[in-house]
Amino acid sequence: xxxxxxxxxxxxxxxCVLTGNVYDxxxxxxxxxxxxxxxxxxxxxxxxxxxxxxxxxxxSFNVFQVRYSMIGYGQIKKDIRFLGxxxxxxxVAMHMEPxxxxxxxxxxxxxxxxxxASMTPPSLSDKDLLMLPSFVEGDLMRTIEALPGVTKxxxxxxxxxxxxxxxxxxxxxxxxxxxxxxxxxxxxxxxxNSNAIKSAELYSSGIPVRHDASLSSVLDIKTKGVGxxxxxxxxxxxxxxxxxxxxxxxxxxxxxxxxxxxxxxxxADKLLALFDYDLPYYFxxxxxxxxxxxxxxxxxxxxxxxxxxLDIRDEDDESIKIISFDWGNKVAALNLFxxxxxxxxxxxxxxxSNHDFYLRALDTVFITDGNINVGTVGAEYTKNFKRxxxxxxxxxxxxxxxxxxxxxxxxxxSYEDIWSNRLSxxxxxxxxxxxxxxxxxxxxxxxYYSEAGEFNQENSDFFRAxxxxxxxxxxxxxxxxxxxxxxxxxxxxxxTLINMGIDIPIYYWIPLGGEYDPxxxxxxxxxxxxxxxxxxxxxLEGYYRKYNRLFNMKDMExxxxxxxxxxxxxxxxxxxxxxxxxxxLLKKEIGNLRGWLSYSFLKSDVVFGDExxxxxxxxxxxxxxxxxxxxxxxxxxxxxxxxxxxxxxxxNLARFRDRTEITPYDRYTIWWRELEGDKNQVRxxxxxxxxxxxxxxxxxxxxELDVKLSIYNVLNSKNVFMYYxxxxxxxxxxxxxxxLPRIPSIEFIYKF
Amino acid sequence: xxxxxxxxxxxxxxxxxxxxxxxxxxxxxxINLVLKPDMKFxxxxxxxxYRLDVPVDYYxxxxxxxxxxxxxxxxxxxxxxxxxxxxxxxxxxxxxCVEYDMAYLVNVSVEGEFISREVQVPSSLAILSPDxxxxxxxxxxxxxxxxxxxxxxxxxxxxxxxxxxxxEDFFEMLTPDTAMGIFNNRIxxxxxxxxxxxxxxxxxxxxxxxxxxxxxxxxLNKKGTIGLIGAIVFDTVAxxxxx
Numbered sequence: 001x002x003x004x005x006x007x008x009x010x011x012x013x014x015x016c017v018l019t020g021n022v023y024d025x026x027x028x029x030x031x032x033x034x035x036x037x038x039x040x041x042x043x044x045x046x047x048x049x050x051x052x053x054x055x056x057x058x059x060s061f062n063v064f065q066v067r068y069s070m071i072g073y074g075q076i077k078k079d080i081r082f083l084g085x086x087x088x089x090x091x092v093a094m095h096m097e098p099x100x101x102x103x104x105x106x107x108x109x110x111x112x113x114x115x116x117a118s119m120t121p122p123s124l125s126d127k128d129l130l131m132l133p134s135f136v137e138g139d140l141m142r143t144i145e146a147l148p149g150v151t152k153x154x155x156x157x158x159x160x161x162x163x164x165x166x167x168x169x170x171x172x173x174x175x176x177x178x179x180x181x182x183x184x185x186x187x188x189x190x191x192x193n194s195n196a197i198k199s200a201e202l203y204s205s206g207i208p209v210r211h212d213a214s215l216s217s218v219l220d221i222k223t224k225g226v227g228x229x230x231x232x233x234x235x236x237x238x239x240x241x242x243x244x245x246x247x248x249x250x251x252x253x254x255x256x257x258x259x260x261x262x263x264x265x266x267x268a269d270k271l272l273a274l275f276d277y278d279l280p281y282y283f284x285x286x287x288x289x290x291x292x293x294x295x296x297x298x299x300x301x302x303x304x305x306x307x308x309x310l311d312i313r314d315e316d317d318e319s320i321k322i323i324s325f326d327w328g329n330k331v332a333a334l335n336l337f338x339x340x341x342x343x344x345x346x347x348x349x350x351x352x353s354n355h356d357f358y359l360r361a362l363d364t365v366f367i368t369d370g371n372i373n374v375g376t377v378g379a380e381y382t383k384n385f386k387r388x389x390x391x392x393x394x395x396x397x398x399x400x401x402x403x404x405x406x407x408x409x410x411x412x413x414s415y416e417d418i419w420s421n422r423l424s425x426x427x428x429x430x431x432x433x434x435x436x437x438x439x440x441x442x443x444x445x446x447x448y449y450s451e452a453g454e455f456n457q458e459n460s461d462f463f464r465a466x467x468x469x470x471x472x473x474x475x476x477x478x479x480x481x482x483x484x485x486x487x488x489x490x491x492x493x494x495x496t497l498i499n500m501g502i503d504i505p506i507y508y509w510i511p512l513g514g515e516y517d518p519x520x521x522x523x524x525x526x527x528x529x530x531x532x533x534x535x536x537x538x539x540l541e542g543y544y545r546k547y548n549r550l551f552n553m554k555d556m557e558x559x560x561x562x563x564x565x566x567x568x569x570x571x572x573x574x575x576x577x578x579x580x581x582x583x584x585l586l587k588k589e590i591g592n593l594r595g596w597l598s599y600s601f602l603k604s605d606v607v608f609g610d611e612x613x614x615x616x617x618x619x620x621x622x623x624x625x626x627x628x629x630x631x632x633x634x635x636x637x638x639x640x641x642x643x644x645x646x647x648x649x650x651x652n653l654a655r656f657r658d659r660t661e662i663t664p665y666d667r668y669t670i671w672w673r674e675l676e677g678d679k680n681q682v683r684x685x686x687x688x689x690x691x692x693x694x695x696x697x698x699x700x701x702x703x704e705l706d707v708k709l710s711i712y713n714v715l716n717s718k719n720v721f722m723y724y725x726x727x728x729x730x731x732x733x734x735x736x737x738x739x740l741p742r743i744p745s746i747e748f749i750y751k752f
Numbered sequence: 753x754x755x756x757x758x759x760x761x762x763x764x765x766x767x768x769x770x771x772x773x774x775x776x777x778x779x780x781x782x783i784n785l786v787l788k789p790d791m792k793f794x795x796x797x798x799x800x801x802y803r804l805d806v807p808v809d810y811y812x813x814x815x816x817x818x819x820x821x822x823x824x825x826x827x828x829x830x831x832x833x834x835x836x837x838x839x840x841x842x843x844x845x846x847x848x849c850v851e852y853d854m855a856y857l858v859n860v861s862v863e864g865e866f867i868s869r870e871v872q873v874p875s876s877l878a879i880l881s882p883d884x885x886x887x888x889x890x891x892x893x894x895x896x897x898x899x900x901x902x903x904x905x906x907x908x909x910x911x912x913x914x915x916x917x918x919x920e921d922f923f924e925m926l927t928p929d930t931a932m933g934i935f936n937n938r939i940x941x942x943x944x945x946x947x948x949x950x951x952x953x954x955x956x957x958x959x960x961x962x963x964x965x966x967x968x969x970x971x972l973n974k975k976g977t978i979g980l981i982g983a984i985v986f987d988t989v990a991x992x993x994x995x
Contacts, residue, residue, distance in 0.1 A: 362937070362940075363937055560906060652804060653778040654777055654779070654802060655803075656782045656801045656802065657810060659799070660784045675801055730810075731803070731805050731806055731807045731808070
């Protein structure tokens with residue numbers, strides 16, 4: 001190649017040649033396929049297998065800038081000047097960018113480890129979401145299930161349980177505003193578009209006292225803006241088998257701002273319409289993130305909207321709706337940050353969240369709709385003193401609810417004047433007692449007021465939430481932690497879908513009022529965390545949770561349906577629960593091979609009435625191995641392996657002939673029925689699943705195309721979702737309905 | 753790293769060894785007895801549960817030699833006789849007639865097990881409108897109205913519509929009212945110029961619980977006899993349905 005370039009120079013003396021070698025600064029190994037571009041021109045080349053490049057250009061370019069870039073390495077710009085020479089050699093050493101970025105990440109994590117009195121919450125970054133194997137497309141909630149302490153009851157739902165709590169006890173926040181129903185496609189995929197998510201932290205212990213609105217965990221999601229080093233307009237267009245999405249963002253220097261707008265929509269309905277096939281379902285969602293700096297203030301405005309539509313009509317008469325079901329969420333959040341010095345921070349926030357649903361079945365036989373709203377406003381001030389860090393804050397939540405359930409055939413009820421108000425004041429103090437010991441305490445006083453005007457019911461009471469945690473450092477890299485606190489939850493899921501045991505997480509949230517006090521739980525945690533090596537983080541935490549007061553929708557036969565008032569007063573039964581176990585995490589956070597190994601042991605039982613039984617998500621043993629590898633030559637690979645105990649289920653003990661004749665025409669034919677045993681006393685076989693992905697990046701100038709091939713359930717493990725009996729044979733044959741089989745998928749992500 | 757691989761492999765083997773446990777079969781007696789006023793013979797069926805994994809000749813299930821007595825508010829006692837035609841079937845003769853708004857005590861003795869259950873029969877129920885053989889126009893649908901029935905559980909009624917004589921194609925709905933605009937729903941009356949039957953039923957508490965729970969029978973005594981001992985009253989009206 002050198003000689004051919006040299007000959008070319010001889011032949012065209014008006015041109016000059018830039019050559020050189022590009023190599024890894026750490027290993028000194030040559031780097032192939034490095035993208036080399038003359039800035040401001042369309043001229044460029046790439047390095048060969050030996051890292052060599054040559055660039056022929058007109059001698060009119062006496063001074064110019066060359067940019068060297070490659071995925072995984074920091075971009076380098078070189079100012080080149082030809083000084084009468086027609087041949088110039090420039091060798092370039094490139095540094096691995098991920099190492100640098102992840103080094104910052106590790107550094108930040110160690111700083112957090114050193115400055116907080118509780119366990120460091122496990123987190124996921126946007127890069128993790130893009131690289132890990134996916135089910136059809138990258139999904140935050142499906143990745144979270146590999147974190148320690150997280151279990152679930154089936155593949156068909158992205159709802160998760162954290163440390164034995166039910167899925168509704170996880171509070172999902174988008175930029176500090178709750179998202180009430182974070183699911184699409186009946187829970188099969190979550191509402192989170194990977195292109196719009198910056199990070200997600202899962203708090204299962206050490207939950208700050210300001211978050212006293214859920215019993216189990218807080219999933220704190222931050223939306224993504226435009227990177228500060230990005231010039232001009234940038235964006236991402238992606239296409240998966242499920243949906244297409246587009247994100248665009250830019251800096252606006254004149255406003256000292258930047259923004260990112262992301263939209264996503266399923267496209268199967270449009271595609272199939274070309275072939276005259278009507279698919280009656282689609283969903284869409286959109287995110288907006290806007291950041292502005294005004295003097296000492298930083299303003300972050302973000303929003304989310306998402307909607308699902310299902311519309312099945314009668315084949316003969318399209319005006320008759322068999323099922324019409326739509327539901328969605330809207331979130332708007334405004335966060336203002338102000339800091340006079342490095343020692344204080346003033347945070348003002350406000351937001352609005354809405355969940356609406358509408359279900360109409362069998363034309364007008366059954367119609368229900370509802371609107372649940374949350375309006376929130378608050379302020380928080382944090383001041384660092386020599387040994388103390390004190391945070392004081394106030395939060396106001398206002399939740400109006402509206403339900404209309406209409407059985408056209410005769411039974412109607414509506415709740416239109418239900419609302420609740422929650423005003424909280426809280427104070428937190430982190431106290432550095434010594435170099436080895438940090439203490440932290442928090443206290444929140446909440447006034448909760450709920451009113452159901454039609455029922456002449458109101459509830460006004462004060463509730464205290466407290467947190468105490470301590471961390472003792474053996475050295476800079478290892479510490480033991482202890483924390484405990486009490487937690488409240490003011491709304492619970494109701495509705496028929498949950499009550500029928502169908503794992504569809506579309507909650508009809510119900511405010512607790514009247515005789516129903518808020519749910520309450522206590523958490524006790526004891527943990528040990530630190531770093532085994534510079535890049536190898538570990539944590540081990542045991543926990544015990546006592547749920548003193550839980551509410552559950554009763555079986556329908558136990559609900560008084562005569563009036564709205566009796567329905568509301570009799571719909572919930574009170575119970576309690578306990579959960580205990582421990583979570584272990586070993587995480588390698590930097591390097592070409594990174595990932596984590598987690599193991600969780602969990603036992604969770606609930607008590608309702610005189611029945612004590614394991615929860616549906618009581619998987620006792622959970623092992624997850626997640627690996628991400630940069631293979632070189634722009635290839636990336638990801639593997640996720642999960643091995644868990646089977647979920648508990650209620651088995652059938654026997655069968656009997658149902659000969660009940662209650663009508664004059666013997667409507668009920670003689671039928672085999674099955675006698676159920678005690679609830680959740682047996683378990684399905686262990687759950688095994690291996691997912692894998694392979695991705696490659698292609699570069700076109702400044703643009704990048706990532707292609708990711710994922711295979712969900714590579715081993716095609718037949719994980720049992722439920723058993724049933726096939727009575728076509730005698731004796732009936734026990735058959736399994738399995739969870740998701742092997743599903744390959746491909747994603748295209750184009751970044752510009 | 754080797755240690756990690758060892759721990760990981762060992763853990764998986766440990767989990768694999770945790771196989772699921774099968775719950776043994778539970779034998780229970782099954783009783784089906786529903787009192788219906790205006791019926792000449794009251795029927796009952798006594799049976800038991802069967803294993804799921806063993807073949808059953810289901811035309812010949814049932815338990816014989818059971819004793820069933822029913823006592824009314826006047827302490828009059830009636831006995832169910834065992835059928836010669838079908839094992840497990842018991843019936844009363846025409847000397848016993850279940851009366852509306854009457855409480856009964858049902859006693860069953862089967863293979864040493866004794867079950868006793870009180871049954872409150874609701875008062876009579878009659879559909880007031882429309883009349884039998886009326887023609888109903890879906891373009892101007894009438895409301896089905898019936899009288900209030902005392903002692904029906906929760907004052908609720910089960911309303912069913914179906915094409916007359918084609919009972920597989922039915923739709924039912926509970927209501928706490930004594931009226932229902934069932935003909936407003938065109939989708940339930942797709943076949944035009946056809947006779948449809950509307951059935952209104954009121955149940956006692958035992959039958960209501962059975963109906964609402966759908967698949968699961970309540971236990972009838974502490975030893976685990978399952979089934980239903982209840983009562984029901986009803987009325988029907990058949991009408992011609994036109995567009």
